[in-house]
Amino acid sequence: MSKIYIDGVFYSKEDAKISVFDHGLLYGDGIFEGIRFYNGRVFRLEEHIDRLYDSARAIALDIPLSKAEMTEATLASCRENNLRDGYIRLVVTRGVGDLGLNPKNCIRPTTIIIADGIKLYPEELYTNGLKVVTCATRRVAPAAFSPAVKSLNYLNNILAKIEAGNAGEGLMLNEQGYVAEATGDNVFLIKKGVLFTPPISAGALGGITRNTVIELAQEAGIEVKEVMLTRYDCYTADEFFLTGTAAEIIPVVDLDGRPIGDGKPGPLTGKLSGHYRELTQASGAPIY
Numbered sequence: 001m002s003k004i005y006i007d008g009v010f011y012s013k014e015d016a017k018i019s020v021f022d023h024g025l026l027y028g029d030g031i032f033e034g035i036r037f038y039n040g041r042v043f044r045l046e047e048h049i050d051r052l053y054d055s056a057r058a059i060a061l062d063i064p065l066s067k068a069e070m071t072e073a074t075l076a077s078c079r080e081n082n083l084r085d086g087y088i089r090l091v092v093t094r095g096v097g098d099l100g101l102n103p104k105n106c107i108r109p110t111t112i113i114i115a116d117g118i119k120l121y122p123e124e125l126y127t128n129g130l131k132v133v134t135c136a137t138r139r140v141a142p143a144a145f146s147p148a149v150k151s152l153n154y155l156n157n158i159l160a161k162i163e164a165g166n167a168g169e170g171l172m173l174n175e176q177g178y179v180a181e182a183t184g185d186n187v188f189l190i191k192k193g194v195l196f197t198p199p200i201s202a203g204a205l206g207g208i209t210r211n212t213v214i215e216l217a218q219e220a221g222i223e224v225k226e227v228m229l230t231r232y233d234c235y236t237a238d239e240f241f242l243t244g245t246a247a248e249i250i251p252v253v254d255l256d257g258r259p260i261g262d263g264k265p266g267p268l269t270g271k272l273s274g275h276y277r278e279l280t281q282a283s284g285a286p287i288y
């Protein structure tokens with residue numbers, strides 16, 4: 001029986017409810033984090049908490065908990081559900097207000113923590129790789145709203161996901177046509193042994209898996225370049241993969257009908273996936 005944290009109290013799934021006047025629902029006014037825990041430890045918890053508070057700062061939202069309190073509430077949510085492996089959804093909304101969009105009328109932000117088991121992607125995708133198509137929907141321009149904020153407004157990504165449809169995952173470009181990211185994952189490619197990924201300024205979320213992969217590559221002596229990338233760079237890459245908390249490292253074998261490399265998941269992708277798996281099993285904030 002799962003237990004869900006709302007503003008300091010644990011509720012059963014049936015009773016875990018928030019007001020229809022919450023601006024998280026009415027306007028998508030809020031932020032969130034998606035976190036994984038493995039083997040009784042929360043992976044990169046400090047980084048997720050830091051990103052949450054940065055997102056909050058960017059939208060002028062005052063989280064009513066300190067970082068230490070939020071960390072403890074997150075660990076307590078895992079304990080309350082007796083879990084050792086799973087997924088945490090941490091949400092902070094603007095809170096209950098009236099029907100106007102002015103956040104000043106919201107009394108207090110709502111904090112929600114859901115710790116649950118994780119539905120893993122089919123193993124087949126990791127062994128055979130994923131097909132990706134470029135979406136016509138461009139990633140929202142940083143000058144309009146920064147894609148670095150992990151906000152409750154995911155319609156830009158959802159529209160791209162709908163476009164990608166059954167074809168596979170969607171690749172999103174920025175307004176200038178450079179590669180930004182996938183609909184919910186960051187993008188990497190390998191060419192002649194060098195690892196490339198677009199800079200965050202291309203219009204991507206600063207993925208925590210992305211940071212981890214960059215670190216792992218550097219430790220393995222692989223050169224890493226954060227540069228603007230075009231679709232040409234992707235089509236002509238030797239290897240291509242996506243990174244995200246939920247997907248971890250997932251190989252891409254086809255982009256817009258062009259096979260990547262030899263059309264099979266590549267060796268460096270496999271090597272980095274192995275290192276990533278080891279790290280997730282052996283590090284993180286202890287839950288118990």
Ligand code: PXG
Binds near residue numbers: 204208
């Ligand atoms: N870009 C976007 C737009 C994302 O939403 C990533 C990149 C990868 O970031 P991390 O920090 O996870 O490496 C994300 C992450 C969900 C869910 O439930 C979404 C994400 C992560 C976990 C779960 O939809 N997005």
